[in-house]
Amino acid sequence: MKNGQMQLRLTGSGGQGVILASVILAEAAVMADKYTAQSQSYGPEARGGSCKAECIISDAPIAFTKVTVPTFLLALTQKALDTYAPGIPEGATVVIDESLSAPECLKNARVLALPILRTAKEKTGKAFTANIVAVGAINRLLKIVSAEAIEKAVLMHVPAGSESINMAALRAGEELVS
Amino acid sequence: MASELIGKYMREDKLPHIWCPGCGNGILMRDVAQAIDDLGLDKRKVVIVSGIGCSSRAAGYMDFNTIHTTHGRAIAFATGIKMANPSLEVIVITGDGDASAIGGNHLIHAARRNIGLTVVVFNNSIYGMTGGQYSPTTPRGDYGTTAPYGNIDRPFDIAQLAAGAGASFAARGDAYHVQKTVDLIKKGIAHKGFAIIDCLTVCPTYYGRKNKKGGAVEMMKFQKENFIPEEIAARMTSEQLAGKRVLGVVANNDYPELTEEYAALIARAKERAGGGK
Amino acid sequence: MSKRVLLQGNEAVVEGALAAGMRFFAGYPITPSTEIAEQASLRLPLCDGHFIQMEDEISSMAAVIGASAAGVKSMTATSGPGFSLKQENIGYACLSEIPCVIVDVQRSGPSTGLPTSPSQGDYMQARWGTHGDHPVIALSPSSVGECYTLTVRAFDLSEKYRTPVILLMDEIIGHLREGVELPGKITPAERPVYEDPECLRHPYHIPEGAWVPGMKPFGQGEFYNVTGLIHDEEGFPTNSNEAARRLVRRLLDKIEKNYDDIVTVEEFMTEDADTLIVCFGGTARAAKEAVLEARAAGVRAGLFRPVTVWPFPEKELFALSGRVKRILTVEHNDGQMAREVERAVRGRCETAFLGKIDGSVITPREILEAVKEGRRNGK
Known part of the structure; x- marks a missing residue:
C-alpha cells in the first residue's frame, strides 16, 4: 500500500450502482476520521456501458486525487473486468462476481469470486441491491471502517423507504466474507 | 398635461432625446409614462429595462431605476430583476430587432414562463440605430440597406408570436392612436402575468425614406387610416377590414404567474424539508 | 476533524x-x-x-x-x-x-x-x-x-x-x-452603499479614498441609470474621450492597485527548492504529490500555486525566481499560464513547461519526470 493509501477501483455496468458504492465507502471513511478522495468516470459510459468509480482512503492527507496503483478492484461485469484488470498490480485484492472469469493478467493478484449478484436477488429479492451487497463485502474484507459506520453511511445514501432492504443487503454482503 | 408628465417622469436634463425628427418613439415613451401615471404606480417600485437600439435609449430619459442592457437581453435581465424582487413593476422597452431577432429566444421563453413583466415593443420595422437594415418585422418586398432588391423574408407578428409562446397578455398598439395604446399598456401593466404590447412606430428617416412612405406626417396619417382600434373594427365588415391592422388585445388569459408559483414552491420545499426525508 | x-x-x-x-x-x-x-x-x-x-x-x-x-x-x-x-x-x-x-x-x-x-x-x-x-x-x-x-x-x-x-x-x-470541515458562521462582505448627497445625485461618483461607486439596489427610491455604454458619474452615456479614459482607468486600477488585497498563493516546500513547479487548480494536486515524491528521491522541488489566478501573482513569483534554479510550469493546456510565468520571471531563472491537451489527467509521475529531466520545453 503506497503511502498507506487504499486505492479502490469499483467497476461494473452503468446502472449497477458502483458510483454510489464508492460514495458510501468514502462517506464511511470520513465518519471514521480518515481522509478520502472519491471520483468517477462520467459520460456516455455512465449510461449503460462500463462504469468506473474510484475511492482513495488514507490516514494521511491525500495529494493526488486519482487512483494510480489500485490496491483493490471490484468488477461486476465481464466487460468491466476485462477493461480494468490490466494494470492491477501484484498483491492487489480483486473481488469479482462469481459469474465472471478472471483474466490471465490477474494471476498474481488475490482474486475472490463472490456471489454478489445472486445474493442480492436471493436475499433481498432485488437485483439493484448488488452494490450494497458489494459494499458489505468490501468493508468486511478490507476492514475499512466499523460495521456501525458503514451502516450509517449506507443509510445516508439510500432512498427513504428502502432502508430495511439495503440493510439486509449490507449484512448479506458482510456474510459473504468470513 | 404633457409637461406635467415630463416633470414627473422624465430626466429633463437628459432631453432633448437623440431620436430623429418625426420618430414615433417619443410618443410611445410618453404613452408608457402616461400609463404609469394613470395607474398611480409607486415610482420607487418601477424598473425600466431596455436592450440596444433606438427604442432602448428610452430608459435613459425616464426617471426611474433604469437599466440599459445588452442587445437582445433586456427580457433576460428583467427576468433576474423580477425574480430577485417580485414586488417590483418591471417594464421592458425594446425594439423589433432587439425583441424578436437577437432576443427572440428570451421573448418566447419569458412568455412561456408567464413571468410578470410588461414588454413594450417600439416596432419601427427596421434597424434604425445601425442605419436601416431589414428586421424580422420588415414587410415582404420592402427595402432596407441590406435588402437592396427587396426583403424576401416573411415578417413576424410579434403579438401573435408571444401569444403562441404562451404569453397571457398580448396586444397591438401604435404611435398614432395614443389613447388606445396607453389603454393597452395600462392593461398590460395591470395584468398579472407576462404582457407584451407590440406598438408599431414610425421611422421616417430610414424605413420611411427607403420605402417611399413619405415623411413623418404621411406615415402617421397611414397609421390613422389603416390601423383600426378593436372597438371600431368590431363594427366593420371583413371587406372593410381587408389590409387593415386591428389595434387591441390579441390574447388575455389567466395563467399562473412565475414568481407567484415560485413563492408556492418555496413553501412546498420548506414543508418537505421540515417534514423529514 | x-x-x-x-x-x-x-x-x-x-x-x-x-x-x-x-x-x-x-x-x-x-x-x-x-x-x-x-x-x-x-x-x-x-x-x-x-x-x-x-x-x-x-x-x-x-x-x-x-x-x-x-x-x-x-x-x-x-x-x-x-x-x-x-x-x-x-x-x-x-x-x-x-x-x-x-x-x-x-x-x-x-x-x-x-x-x-x-x-x-x-x-x-x-x-x-x-x-x-x-x-x-x-x-x-x-x-x-x-x-x-x-x-x-x-x-x-x-x-x-x-x-x-x-x-x-x-x-x-x-x-x-x-x-x-465547513467553517462555522461567517460574516460575508456586502457591497458598499454611500448615503452622502453627492453620491445619491451621481450614482457613479467615487468618493475620496474609494475605488467603487455605492449606488443602492433597484427599488429603494434612488433613481439612476445603468448602462453598458461608457458613462459619466450620473451613469448616463457619454462620448467624451476624457470620461472614457477616466472610467476604464479606474476599472483597471481598482483591481491592479489592490493587488495585495486580492492575490493569494500557496507555497509548498519552496524554502530550499531548486526546481519550482508553478501549477493551479486540480492539477496542483498532482504537482504536490510529485513534490513529495521528488523530495523522497532527494530532488529539491517545491510548489507555487496561484490561488488567485487573475491577477497573476507576479510579485510573489518574481521574488521566488531569484532563489530557484528552474521554474516548471505545469498546466492542463498547451501553455497559457506559462506565458504569464515567463513575463513575471523576466529571465531570472530557467523556465520549462509541461502540459497536456488529450483530455487525460496529468499524473504525478509525468511531472516528476519533467522535474528530473530538466527539459526546457515539454510540448
Whole structure:
C-alpha cells in the first residue's frame, strides 16, 4: 500500500450502482476520521456501458486525487473486468462476481469470486441491491471502517423507504466474507 | 398635461432625446409614462429595462431605476430583476430587432414562463440605430440597406408570436392612436402575468425614406387610416377590414404567474424539508 | 476533524455561495458543472432564494446581473462552451460594476471538445474572454474545501470591488468528493452603499479614498441609470474621450492597485527548492504529490500555486525566481499560464513547461519526470 493509501477501483455496468458504492465507502471513511478522495468516470459510459468509480482512503492527507496503483478492484461485469484488470498490480485484492472469469493478467493478484449478484436477488429479492451487497463485502474484507459506520453511511445514501432492504443487503454482503 | 408628465417622469436634463425628427418613439415613451401615471404606480417600485437600439435609449430619459442592457437581453435581465424582487413593476422597452431577432429566444421563453413583466415593443420595422437594415418585422418586398432588391423574408407578428409562446397578455398598439395604446399598456401593466404590447412606430428617416412612405406626417396619417382600434373594427365588415391592422388585445388569459408559483414552491420545499426525508 | 462531511466540489461551491449570501442562481445545464445548478435548485428555496433554469447561457448571465442590480447576491455556473457564451454580459457587469460570481468548471476543448474530460484550457478566456480592456478577478480551487472557501471569497471580492469574479474550477475538482470541515458562521462582505448627497445625485461618483461607486439596489427610491455604454458619474452615456479614459482607468486600477488585497498563493516546500513547479487548480494536486515524491528521491522541488489566478501573482513569483534554479510550469493546456510565468520571471531563472491537451489527467509521475529531466520545453 503506497503511502498507506487504499486505492479502490469499483467497476461494473452503468446502472449497477458502483458510483454510489464508492460514495458510501468514502462517506464511511470520513465518519471514521480518515481522509478520502472519491471520483468517477462520467459520460456516455455512465449510461449503460462500463462504469468506473474510484475511492482513495488514507490516514494521511491525500495529494493526488486519482487512483494510480489500485490496491483493490471490484468488477461486476465481464466487460468491466476485462477493461480494468490490466494494470492491477501484484498483491492487489480483486473481488469479482462469481459469474465472471478472471483474466490471465490477474494471476498474481488475490482474486475472490463472490456471489454478489445472486445474493442480492436471493436475499433481498432485488437485483439493484448488488452494490450494497458489494459494499458489505468490501468493508468486511478490507476492514475499512466499523460495521456501525458503514451502516450509517449506507443509510445516508439510500432512498427513504428502502432502508430495511439495503440493510439486509449490507449484512448479506458482510456474510459473504468470513 | 404633457409637461406635467415630463416633470414627473422624465430626466429633463437628459432631453432633448437623440431620436430623429418625426420618430414615433417619443410618443410611445410618453404613452408608457402616461400609463404609469394613470395607474398611480409607486415610482420607487418601477424598473425600466431596455436592450440596444433606438427604442432602448428610452430608459435613459425616464426617471426611474433604469437599466440599459445588452442587445437582445433586456427580457433576460428583467427576468433576474423580477425574480430577485417580485414586488417590483418591471417594464421592458425594446425594439423589433432587439425583441424578436437577437432576443427572440428570451421573448418566447419569458412568455412561456408567464413571468410578470410588461414588454413594450417600439416596432419601427427596421434597424434604425445601425442605419436601416431589414428586421424580422420588415414587410415582404420592402427595402432596407441590406435588402437592396427587396426583403424576401416573411415578417413576424410579434403579438401573435408571444401569444403562441404562451404569453397571457398580448396586444397591438401604435404611435398614432395614443389613447388606445396607453389603454393597452395600462392593461398590460395591470395584468398579472407576462404582457407584451407590440406598438408599431414610425421611422421616417430610414424605413420611411427607403420605402417611399413619405415623411413623418404621411406615415402617421397611414397609421390613422389603416390601423383600426378593436372597438371600431368590431363594427366593420371583413371587406372593410381587408389590409387593415386591428389595434387591441390579441390574447388575455389567466395563467399562473412565475414568481407567484415560485413563492408556492418555496413553501412546498420548506414543508418537505421540515417534514423529514 | 469530527465535523468533516463528504462533499463533492460542485456541491461545496453551492454551500459556500449560500454561506456568502447568494440568494439567486440562474443557469443552463452543461457538463461538468451541472451539479451546481442541481444543488442550487434544491437548496435555494429553503433559504428563501430563487433558482431559475434559463433558456440559454447568455440569458443566465443576464438574469444574474439583473438580480444583482436588484440587490440580491447572484451566481451562475457553466463550462467551456457556456463560458464563451457568457462573455458579452460578463463585460457588461465589469463596466456597469454590478457584482456577480461566475463558476467555470473547465472541460477539454476547443468547441464541444471532450465534455467529460478535465482541462485548464479556459485560463486565458477567464482573463480576456470579453472584449475590451477590463478588470478580472479569478480564483482557482485545488480541493473541495477550497471550493467552499473560495466561493465565499469570490462573493466577498465581487461585492467589495463591484466586479464579476470568476471561480475557475476544473472537472477534477468539480467532480471530486472529499471530507471537508465547513467553517462555522461567517460574516460575508456586502457591497458598499454611500448615503452622502453627492453620491445619491451621481450614482457613479467615487468618493475620496474609494475605488467603487455605492449606488443602492433597484427599488429603494434612488433613481439612476445603468448602462453598458461608457458613462459619466450620473451613469448616463457619454462620448467624451476624457470620461472614457477616466472610467476604464479606474476599472483597471481598482483591481491592479489592490493587488495585495486580492492575490493569494500557496507555497509548498519552496524554502530550499531548486526546481519550482508553478501549477493551479486540480492539477496542483498532482504537482504536490510529485513534490513529495521528488523530495523522497532527494530532488529539491517545491510548489507555487496561484490561488488567485487573475491577477497573476507576479510579485510573489518574481521574488521566488531569484532563489530557484528552474521554474516548471505545469498546466492542463498547451501553455497559457506559462506565458504569464515567463513575463513575471523576466529571465531570472530557467523556465520549462509541461502540459497536456488529450483530455487525460496529468499524473504525478509525468511531472516528476519533467522535474528530473530538466527539459526546457515539454510540448
